[in-house]
Amino acid sequence: MWSRDLPSEASSVTVIKDASDRYFASFVVEVNPVLLPDNGRSIGIDLGITDFATFDTGEKIKSPKPLKRRLKKLRKAQRKLSCTNKGSKRRERARKRVAKVHAKIYDVRKDFLHKLSTRIIRENQTIVLEDLAVSNMVKNRKLSRAISDLGWRSFRTMLEAKSAMYGRDFRVISRWEPTSQRCSCCGEIGGKKELLVREWTCLFCDAIHDRDINAAVNIEVAGGLPETINGRGGSRKTTTKVAASCEASTISLVKQLSLFH
Ligand SMILES: [Zn+2]
Incomplete structure (x- = not known):
């Protein structure tokens, strides 16, 4: 029974059984990017722990609640497992x-990330994300639990893949950009702000x-956009990296398709 038609003849099929006895069929197919019309809109996305994502429009996206509830369940199941004897039926x-x-x-989590990334790609021509250096942050043990549960890395991969697939412009800015310290109204850079500081007043423009x-x-x-609200974008020197463009290679498209299972 097909839940979705394949876009073209598959060149290979792999059947995978996961740890919870579920079966998956993975197909390798070649596809051409389906370009969405350029609507000229752009979005800046800040990924966080309090909220999964904050957009430059002010919209905040929470992580799905069921995740938190199930994490408790998971810990309980893991505790039970550690109490059983090796090789036993229990x-x-x-x-x-x-x-x-x-x-x-x-x-x-995958469902949540897919829906959110699809929405962002549909609504915007340019998508700008900050390079998170997740591996560095995961070394911080307090943050590590929260971060690996959030799926920032998968989210970025999905945005990158879908941008290539639909002809969107996906950009990643350097994590050395002082995005949390700079005032977005006057452009002045204030001091470093601890993660606990959720709201602050600019000393330069109030x-x-x-x-x-x-x-x-x-x-x-x-993200190096030509026109911005306060016109600073054009002249500011930024370290932008265009991570994906519409000229995606077959290899990366094959990689993308595995995301859509
Ligand atoms: Zn200011």
Whole structure:
């Protein structure tokens, strides 16, 4: 039974069984990018822990709630597993239980990330994200749990792949850009702000900022857009990297398709 037609003849099929006994069929197919009409809109996205994403428009996206609830379930199942004896039937049952909760969490997160990335790609021609250097942040143990649960990396991969697929411009700005420190109204850079500081007032122009919205606006500006609200974007030197363009190679498109299963 097909839930979706393949865009072309598959050159190979792989069947995978995961730890919770679910079967997946993976196809390799060649596709041409389906270009969406350029609507001239752009978006700056700040990824965070309090909110999963904040847009430069001020919109904030929360992580899906079921995730938090299931994480408790997962910890309980893992505790049970650690109490069983090696090679026992109880251990096998406990192992399956852990795998099942894992699979469910993975599905909920993937669904959330797919829906959000699709919406962003549909609504915007240019998508600007900050290079997060997730591996560095994951070394910080306090942050690590939260970050690996959020799926920032998968989100970036999805945005990159879908941008290539639909002819959108996906840009990543350097993580050395002072997006949290710079005032998006006057452009002055204030001091370093701890993660706990959610709102601050610019000492130069008295503007009151929500930390994440201000960062998202700076991310959008740093994306090197020709016209910005305050006109700073054109002259500012930025280190932009166009990570994907519409001339995507077959190889990357094959990689993308595996995301759409
Ligand atoms: Zn200011």
